[in-house]
Amino acid sequence: MKIIGHRGAAGLAPENTLEAIRRGLELNVHGIEIDVQLTKDRQVVVIHDFTVDRTSDGSGEVDRLTLEELRRLDFGAKFHPSFKGERIPTLMEVLQTVPTDRLLNVELKQIAYRRRGLEEEVAKVIRHFGQHHHIIVSSFDHRGLKTIKELLPEIRIGLLTYHYPVNPRSYLEGLGFPVYSLHPAFELVDREDVKTYLDMGLEVLSYTVNDPQTARELESMGVSGIFSDRPDLFV
Ligand code: G3P
Numbered sequence: 001m002k003i004i005g006h007r008g009a010a011g012l013a014p015e016n017t018l019e020a021i022r023r024g025l026e027l028n029v030h031g032i033e034i035d036v037q038l039t040k041d042r043q044v045v046v047i048h049d050f051t052v053d054r055t056s057d058g059s060g061e062v063d064r065l066t067l068e069e070l071r072r073l074d075f076g077a078k079f080h081p082s083f084k085g086e087r088i089p090t091l092m093e094v095l096q097t098v099p100t101d102r103l104l105n106v107e108l109k110q111i112a113y114r115r116r117g118l119e120e121e122v123a124k125v126i127r128h129f130g131q132h133h134h135i136i137v138s139s140f141d142h143r144g145l146k147t148i149k150e151l152l153p154e155i156r157i158g159l160l161t162y163h164y165p166v167n168p169r170s171y172l173e174g175l176g177f178p179v180y181s182l183h184p185a186f187e188l189v190d191r192e193d194v195k196t197y198l199d200m201g202l203e204v205l206s207y208t209v210n211d212p213q214t215a216r217e218l219e220s221m222g223v224s225g226i227f228s229d230r231p232d233l234f235v
Pocket residue numbers: 006007033035048107138160183207208227
């Protein structure tokens with residue numbers, strides 16, 4: 001089963017920082033997952049929450065702060081004082097940190113009613129980087145995924161879900177764009193659905209699993225990989 005470091009390796013270092021990514025990579029994970037958002041000045045940064053309050057020494061909404069303002073904040077000390085000085089990374093810095101023989105899962109996060117073109121900016125960064133064979137772009141926002149697939153036709157798409165679709169096959173076929181992988185919450189993994197997805201040629205990558213027993217249960221259902229804050233427990 002593939003082990004993917006969640007938010008880098010959020011149980012071992014401050015989530016979504018370069019240090020968390022390095023810790024994950026050191027553990028020889030199959031890949032790394034990060035969350036991305038747009039700043040006020042349209043830079044693509046790596047952060048999960050829509051505000052900086054929980055993970056930094058600042059406050060406010062990510063899309064109302066500039067990259068320069070975000071860079072001044074400390075994203076390390078709230079996790080542990082020994083990480084003081086960790087800064088918010090940009091997507092480009094992560095692309096330059098994760099070797100292209102590992103999977104990089106870029107999860108798009110944006111407030112749907114405040115759409116400002118995250119997909120366009122992510123596509124620009126990936127094009128500028130020049131390689132994308134190792135990337136999966138995922139989101140709970142399936143409309144955003146349709147947009148990024150139009151912008152980067154060769155990019156692999158991961159469909160994040162937190163629901164039981166009534167008919168998984170017809171939902172996938174109705175999307176109108178091809179999907180590479182299905183990313184269900186582990187609490188909602190269903191044996192029959194996994195079989196359907198595998199039969200359709202998709203991978204099934206489930207989040208967020210920090211317990212070896214749960215991982216074994218998922219593996220027995222055919223799940224291809226898990227996102228974990230504690231990849232050290234599995235690899
Ligand atoms: O991509 C898997 C997982 O990260 C989705 O949930 O809220 O942790 O971004 P969340």
